[in-house]
Amino acid sequence: MLKELFQQEFSKMVAVISSLFGLQHIEIAEDIVSETFLQAAETWGIKGLPPNPTAWLYTVAKQKTLYHFRRNKLFEKKIIPALTTQQDQVVAMNEDLFSQENIKDSQLQMLFAICDPAIASEAQIGLALRVLCGFGIDEIAEAFLTNKETINKRLFRAKERLRESNVKMQLPPVTEIDKRLDNVLHIIYLLFNEGYYSKTQNQILQKELCFEAMHLGLLLTEWERTNRPKTNALMALMCFHASRFHARQASEETLILYEQQDEALWDSSLISQGQLFLDLSMQGAELSSYHIEARIASWHCIKEDSPEKWADILQLYDQLLLINYSPSVALNRTYALYKVKGAQEALKEAEKLKLENNHFYFLLLGELYKSVDPEKARSGFERAYELARTQPEKQGIKEKMGGLDRAAPIKKGRPD
């Protein structure tokens, strides 16, 4: 109960309080909200759950905010004589601080602030997880396979950059929204990927990461100015991928490859939700990489292979490469080429890629050589095994090598 409430309310409350104190004092907001939850833990433990827990949290947080604010004001009064803007905020304090409207506005402002390109760094994702998604420090550490100390340091640096760059909690002006939205969408996309292809093997955490990313995307679709075709395209993409969550994992240790997944476990409501977002993304002339990726992902929600499916996917990957080259796109494109034109054609292209440190590359080479040259297939798999970083991946590659020995029917190896 408290855990769910924390995940739901922490980021809202931090956003609202930060908009009062200013982003440079984001730690005060975090402290107030954390203390509120700490107090809830003790009080609810002894007294039982209040009738409306969320209202309880808001009331206590408001009381603490007021207390900190007065103390802060007293302090600043001695140093800085007049702080008119803060006095305005005191007036705002007396009205409904945690109204739905105020929460939503503050969350959007915070979203734009945290995704500000001025603070772009590895720490940005960490800060987003903490401030926008309400993850605990230890959870973030687990997601990044590191320790709390490292995460604390990163968050500290990210907050320092917020201050140095003088990032403000305000929505960008209309003329800049489109450009700034790109940054926000990109961070949401990275958050989702962090969960979907997570280093951690904690499945619950992976799912929470993905759903939090989707939640932020949803927030953007609810505001007219950010409800753009590309926003909907990203939502579609995330829905399609998320639909396979249950199907792709057998246990903590084993990932089930796309080809072996049980379609019955795919979440059909998420697929149709994705389709809805995909339709909405088609309005307007804009074509973002999210559009293309969403369309590829929508094809993967249809299990049967058809010439049409792979021809379209190949074309989509070609388009994607033009907008946004990355080694993994190039690899996926080569796989699509194999499905359309066969191993020989795909091998010609694959040999040109030369991604010497990428285990997916050697996995693909192994696959493609299987029917052509089993010895080369083996050396591809062996190299992939050496380069693979996680146990489930290594296990999957080992099975493929075993498959070569038994000369078993070809199993395709696109991990998904």
Place this chain on the structure above:
Amino acid sequence: MKEFMLLFRQPDYDSRQLSPKEMQDLAKKWQDWAGGIAAQGKLASNGPRLSFEGKVLKAGGVITDGPFVEIKEKLGSFIIIKAESLEEATTLAHGCPALDSGGSVEIRPILHY
């Protein structure tokens, strides 16, 4: 049966470091501990709860914001329990979650006269 007040004191630790899961576990610990006392029919009152912040008035009219800086432990809250003796009351105080965070429980008989 006599009545005893249990006062919890806890160090002012960094609540920001607690994860959602740890918050939940903490709530459960308080619940289990207080519930255990109540189940024996020995919980007289679960008392009013105190907010963490406050002011301290000292001799000479000195007012400070909260006890946070001056002492390491701050008074949390209190409950009133029923027990035959101070020894029994102390036994019931065992397992109080305030102890987990390096805090303490003070057990004081209530005077009814």
